Amino acid sequence: MHIAVFVKQVPDTTEVKINMETGTLIRAGVPSIVNPYDHFALQAAMELKKAHGCRVTVISMGPPQARSVVQMGLALGADDGVLLSDMAFAGSDTWATSYALAKSVKKLGKVDLLLAGMQAIDGDTAQTGPGVAQQLGIPQVTFCEKIDVDGKKIIARRLIDGGHEIVEAKAPVLFTMIMPKDYVPRYPSFPDVHASLKKPFHVWSAEDIGAEKRYLGLKGSPTQVARIYPPPLREKAEMTSGTAQDAVEKILAVMRREHFIGE
Numbered sequence: 001m002h003i004a005v006f007v008k009q010v011p012d013t014t015e016v017k018i019n020m021e022t023g024t025l026i027r028a029g030v031p032s033i034v035n036p037y038d039h040f041a042l043q044a045a046m047e048l049k050k051a052h053g054c055r056v057t058v059i060s061m062g063p064p065q066a067r068s069v070v071q072m073g074l075a076l077g078a079d080d081g082v083l084l085s086d087m088a089f090a091g092s093d094t095w096a097t098s099y100a101l102a103k104s105v106k107k108l109g110k111v112d113l114l115l116a117g118m119q120a121i122d123g124d125t126a127q128t129g130p131g132v133a134q135q136l137g138i139p140q141v142t143f144c145e146k147i148d149v150d151g152k153k154i155i156a157r158r159l160i161d162g163g164h165e166i167v168e169a170k171a172p173v174l175f176t177m178i179m180p181k182d183y184v185p186r187y188p189s190f191p192d193v194h195a196s197l198k199k200p201f202h203v204w205s206a207e208d209i210g211a212e213k214r215y216l217g218l219k220g221s222p223t224q225v226a227r228i229y230p231p232p233l234r235e236k237a238e239m240t241s242g243t244a245q246d247a248v249e250k251i252l253a254v255m256r257r258e259h260f261i262g263e
Contacts, residue, residue: 037117074196075188093221098131
């Protein structure tokens with residue numbers, strides 16, 4: 001079985017800056033990490049590899065510095081890595097990103113299982129994974145916390161409102177992963193990092209994956225940011241102290257003063 005895992009490099013801080021002209025994040029000079037949801041998806045792939053002997057390919061799209069998140073995937077146990085890096089990709093929205101990632105999967109050849117984090121913490125759209133499945137014309141199962149393989153069946157434990165459900169699917173299929181409450185991220189040791197440097201690593205351009213540039217970047221993105229602005233500053237809050245009864249009376253007084261409730 002061949003598994004492809006999508007990982008994204010995201011800012012490791014809330015102090016990010018925005019390009020006011022393009023509406024995109026300015027990532028230069030900002031410390032970056034593997035998107036936590038993708039990190040969990042990567043660990044899920046490693047568990048499948050350990051149990052079933054799967055081949056695992058890590059795929060990311062970004063500037064040259066995004067190489068580090070692919071290299072981390074290799075250090076955690078993936079067999080080969082792919083970085084999509086080309087100025088043609090710059091500014092791509094989720095649709096254009098899904099298009100490029102789907103093209104990279106097609107270039108890989110036969111891929112049975114695709115894993116992605118539920119969403120990226122720098123955008124929170126939860127659109128890219130499902131978008132890849134749509135581009136490839138394969139089934140998708142979202143909000144999964146565990147994946148296993150039983151013969152030709154791929155079984156997922158999926159989170160739903162009020163509980164969970166067990167879903168079975170046949171390859172090829174894409175799963176997006178949540179992070180369970182007891183999840184503890186695993187990081188590679190130095191020997192693992194050193195060994196990963198000898199594993200196959202490919203940097204592919206738009207031309208390499210056969211992507212049409214009219215579907216990439218800002219010009220190829222159907223989503224356009226109309227305006228970005230900081231939220232308005234709130235007025236200074238009123239603090240209360242004393243007993244619970246005192247706090248209730250003060251809150252009621254404020255609500256009456258501001259005409260939220262009547263006298």
